Structures are given as C-alpha cells and as structure tokens.
Amino acid sequence: MEVYSVSRITTYLRELLETDPHLADIWVSGEVSNLTRSTAGHLYFTLKDSESQLRCVFFRGATLQRDLASMVESGAQVVAHGRISLYEVRGDLQFYVDFVQPEGVGELAMEFERLKARLEQEGLFEQSRKRPLPPFPERIGVVTSPTGAVFHDICAILARRWPLAEIVLAPSAVQGIEAVRGIVAGIAALNEEPDMDVIIVARGGGSMEELWAFNEEAVARAIYASHAPFVSAVGHETDYTIADYVADVRAPTPSTAAELVAPDRRTVATTIVARRAALSTAARLCLDEGVGCLRGALGRMEHCAPPIDRDRQRVDDVLRLAGTMIDAAFARSREHVGGFRLQLRSLHPQATLARGYALVEKDGVAVRRVRDVKSGDALDVRVSDGGFAARVEPKSSARRRGSRPSQETQPPLFTSDGA
Amino acid sequence: MATKKNKETFEELFRRLEETVTKLEEGGLPLERSLALYEEGMTLARRCQEMLDAAEVRIRQLRETLAAPAEPEEVEEEIPWDDAES
Numbered sequence: 302m303e304v305y306s307v308s309r310i311t312t313y314l315r316e317l318l319e320t321d322p323h324l325a326d327i328w329v330s331g332e333v334s335n336l337t338r339s340t341a342g343h344l345y346f347t348l349k350d351s352e353s354q355l356r357c358v359f360f361r362g363a364t365l366q367r368d369l370a371s372m373v374e375s376g377a378q379v380v381a382h383g384r385i386s387l388y389e390v391r392g393d394l395q396f397y398v399d400f401v402q403p404e405g406v407g408e409l410a411m412e413f414e415r416l417k418a419r420l421e422q423e424g425l426f427e428q429s430r431k432r433p434l435p436p437f438p439e440r441i442g443v444v445t446s447p448t449g450a451v452f453h454d455i456c457a458i459l460a461r462r463w464p465l466a467e468i469v470l471a472p473s474a475v476q477g478i479e480a481v482r483g484i485v486a487g488i489a490a491l492n493e494e495p496d497m498d499v500i501i502v503a504r505g506g507g508s509m510e511e512l513w514a515f516n517e518e519a520v521a522r523a524i525y526a527s528h529a530p531f532v533s534a535v536g537h538e539t540d541y542t543i544a545d546y547v548a549d550v551r552a553p554t555p556s557t558a559a560e561l562v563a564p565d566r567r568t569v570a571t572t573i574v575a576r577r578a579a580l581s582t583a584a585r586l587c588l589d590e591g592v593g594c595l596r597g598a599l600g601r602m603e604h605c606a607p608p609i610d611r612d613r614q615r616v617d618d619v620l621r622l623a624g625t626m627i628d629a630a631f632a633r634s635r636e637h638v639g640g641f642r643l644q645l646r647s648l649h650p651q652a653t654l655a656r657g658y659a660l661v662e663k664d665g666v667a668v669r670r671v672r673d674v675k676s677g678d679a680l681d682v683r684v685s686d687g688g689f690a691a692r693v694e695p696k697s698s699a700r701r702r703g704s705r706p707s708q709e710t711q712p713p714l715f716t717s718d719g720a
Numbered sequence: 721m722a723t724k725k726n727k728e729t730f731e732e733l734f735r736r737l738e739e740t741v742t743k744l745e746e747g748g749l750p751l752e753r754s755l756a757l758y759e760e761g762m763t764l765a766r767r768c769q770e771m772l773d774a775a776e777v778r779i780r781q782l783r784e785t786l787a788a789p790a791e792p793e794e795v796e797e798e799i800p801w802d803d804a805e806s
Contacts, residue, residue, distance in 0.1 A: 456779055
C-alpha cells in the first residue's frame with residue numbers, strides 16, 4: 302500500500318482537472334451567492350443551484366467586461382465562462398471565471414460577447430489602427446458566395462459607379478462548417494494578390510446562426526492580419542458581427558459596401574469639370590496679371606523713352622541735305638561731260654577740214670613735210686566735203702621755207718588733174 | 721500579371737491634377753510657368769475624363785479556395801457581365 306502526501310494528491314488532482322479539455326473551456330449557469338470583493342479587486346463568489354455549489358473566483362484583469370460588477374450581484378442568475386481547477390492551498394475545487402452573462406441570453410450571444418470582450422482587450426478593435434479606404438480603388442477583392450445575390454449586387458453597383466476597378470472574387474461558403482475556413486482562405490488569397498486596394502467580406506441577411514462564421518475568432522484574426530484595408534458587410538443594418546468590429550469599415554449591408562469602397566464616377570466627373578474651370582480661372586488671372594505688368598512696363602517705357610520725334614526730324618534734315626548734295630554733284634558731273642564733249646569735237650579732223658584745211662596723203666600716209674613728196678608723186682587730197690587726186694609738180698624747192706608768197710606770184714601748190 | 725506600378729493610375733493622375741490646380745491657384749509664378757501648368761492640368765483632366773468614360777468593370781474569380789487554405793492558385797476567368805449599366 303502506497304501512502305501519498307496531501308500535496309501530491311492535490312497536485313495530481315489539479316493536473317487531472319487541467320488536462321481535461323471540457324473543463325478548460327466551459328459555461329456554467331447558476332445563482333450568485335456569498336459574493337466578496339478583495340482589496341486587490343478580485344471577486345469571490347459561489348454559483349449554486351437547488352442541489353450543489355461551485356466556488357468561483359474572478360480575477361481582476363481576466364476580462365475587460367465593464368459591466369461585470371453590476372452583473373455579479375448576490376442572487377443574480379448568471380451564466381459564467383471559465384475553467385475548472387483546484388486551489389491546492391485549500392484543496393478547494395474552483396471555477397476560474399473569465400466571463401459572465403446574465404441568465405437567459407442565448408448561447409451564441411454569450412459566446413459572441415465573450416469573444417468580443419477578449420479581442421477588444423487584445424486590441425483588435427482599436428480605432429487607432431483603422432485604415433482609410435483608398436479614394437479610387439483599382440482592384441477590389443470580395444470574399445463571398447459566388448452564387449448569391451450579394452456578389453451580383455456588388456458587381457452591379459461597382460459597374461455603375463466605378464467601372465475603373467477590377468473585382469476579384471474569392472469564392473467561399475458564407476455559412477455552415479466550411480464557411481470559416483473558406484473565408485479565412487479567401488482573405489489570405491486576396492492578400493496574396495498584388496495591389497489589392499480594398500477587400501470586402503460580404504454576406505446577405507440571416508439568423509445569428511447563419512451569420513455565425515463572421516463571429517469566429519479565426520475570421521477575426523484573418524481580417525486583423527489583412528494588408529489591404531478591410532470592409533465587412535454582413536447581414537442587415539442591425540446585425541453586428543465580430544468581423545464588423547475588426548474591419549476598418551463596417552458597411553451596414555453588402556450594397557452599402559460597394560458604395561463605400563468606390564466613388565461615383567459621375568461625382569468624380571463633376572469634380573474634374575470643376576478643376577478644369579479652376580484651372581481656366583487661375584490661368585486667366587495669371588494672364589491678366591501678366592498683361593497688367595506689360596501695360597505698366599509699356600507706360601514706364603513711354604515716360605523714359607528718348608525723344609524719337611526730334612531725332613526723326615533730324616534724320617529728315619540730314620536726308621534732305623544729302624539729296625541736295627547728290628543733285629549738285631550730278632549737275633557738276635553733267636557740266637564736266639559737256640566740256641569733254643566740246644573738246645572732243647574740236648579734235649575731230651572733220652572740224653579742221655571744215656575750217657578750210659585739206660588733208661594730203663600719199664599712199665594712205667599723211668603728208669606733213671615737203672620732203673615727204675617728190676615730183677610726180679600721186680597724192681590724195683581730202684577736203685571737208687570729199688576728196689580728189691593730185692600730182693606733185695617739179696617746182697622750186699627753194700620756196701619750201703620763207704615768207705608767204707603773194708597769191709599772184711605763187712603758183713598753185715597743187716594742180717588739179719581732174720578729180 | 722499587370723500591376724498598377726506599370727501604368728498611370730487614375731488616382732495618380734487625379735492627384736497630379738489637384739496639385740496642378742493648387743499650384744496655379746497659389747499664383748506667384750512666372751507667366752510661362754503658369755501657362756505650362758495650365759496646359760498640364762488640362763491634359764491631366766482630359767486623361768482622367770477619358771479613363772472615366774472608357775472604363776469597363778472587370779471581374780475575375782480566384783479558384784475555389786474553400787477547402788484549400790494553403791495555395792490558392794488562380795484562374796483568369798472572365799465572368800460574363802451584361803448588367804454593367806443600370
């Protein structure tokens with residue numbers, strides 16, 4: 302027979318209890334009694350029903366439940382969530398409570414509240430991490446059923462409002478046992494896509510059970526992990542899911558989600574028209590300003606401009622003077638030319654002949670001296686109006702020089718032989 | 721796969737349009753620069769408008785990812801769409 306120490310037994314029992322998965326995550330309903338509050342802020346109470354009691358402890362910090370104090374009142378009927386273990390110091394079996402709901406709330410609602418409180422405590426709903434949606438999405442991911450009206454509605458709205466986007470569908474069941482895995486995989490797959498601007502997870506209206514996938518922790522964590530900004534659009538306006546709290550934006554309905562993620566192209570077109578008008582107005586202002594500057598500059602230039610008119614007159618004067626001078630120069634030139642002409646005329650042999658001289662040639666050469674000829678030479682004589690032939694007479698060579706003989710005594714120099 | 725890094729996005733064009741308007745409205749620029757901004761803004765506005773006018777929504781479906789959480793390979797599947805304008 303083996304004898305155990307108390308410590309060994311209590312430790313063994315604690316380990317036994319803590320290895321049972323049912324006892325690690327359990328809901329228990331009962332009436333609150335013997336409620337005490339420690340100075341550290343922990344709550345100790347007993348849950349009981351008509352037959353049994355269970356010692357409970359609620360450590361401060363085990364949950365973020367704000368309304369806990371009002372809920373855990375002596376006599377209150379509650380449903381508590383937690384784990385069963387053994388407090389070895391006293392050997393007491395204890396229920397370590399982390400969440401309390403008033404009795405009468407449905408099972409799913411309790412689970413919802415518990416998960417919500419836990420994730421909120423963990424920071425998954427932090428407002429500070431909510432991301433803004435891109436103004437002009439190019440690629441919109443949608444996780445939803447490929448067959449339902451929801452996807453069709455989203456496409457119809459986006460086609461009308463913002464056809465610039467590409468819609469990428471990650472098909473998934475949105476209720477039933479496959480829904481959670483499908484939604485989580487869909488969110489992950491869309492995040493693998495390049496340049497996903499925004500992701501919508503959508504489902505039409507339904508009961509809390511039908512919407513339950515969107516209250517699962519795995520879905521909440523997948524949304525939390527999404528790189529792309531996230532929009533949840535589950536059920537009707539009144540339905541809130543955990544997904545709604547984690548998402549960057551909650552859309553009351555799937556159709557609203559389609560309107561939230563993209564602008565209306567007509568509104569954008571109006572904005573563009575307004576921008577064009579603004580551009581024109583601003584450019585016109587700049588132009589007017591420029592023209593104003595130019596006017597001012599011109600005005601100033603006129604004030605400081607040199608007296609052009611005076612100079613112009615001076616130029617006129619100079620030109621006139623130049624003209625006169627040129628005319629005078631021409632006149633002088635003409636006179637010169639006239640003089641030359643007279644001179645030239647007097648030099649012409651014809652003029653000499655006209656004055657009564659004759660030109661005597663022998664064999665085509667002008668006879669200049671007496672010795673140029675001898676008796677009997679044939680000569681050509683040219684006078685002003687023509688010419689005739691002549692012959693040299695054998696006569697006094699003494700008369701070659703000396704005073705001019707009288708007309709009576711002097712024999713004719715030439716005798717005509719009938720020309 | 722075409723990524724939007726390769727082409728000018730509407731968002732980029734629209735942002736530049738807004739910037740151009742702001743710059744021009746602030747004024748104080750040389751006339752030549754103002755007119756260049758005006759031209760640029762008008763071009764951007766026209767291109768934005770063209771993108772809006774020419775756009776047609778595209779719809780693509782990833783392969784069934786329901787029971788395959790690991791590697792969801794995709795098919796470029798065009799879903800017929802005849803309800804674009806309403």
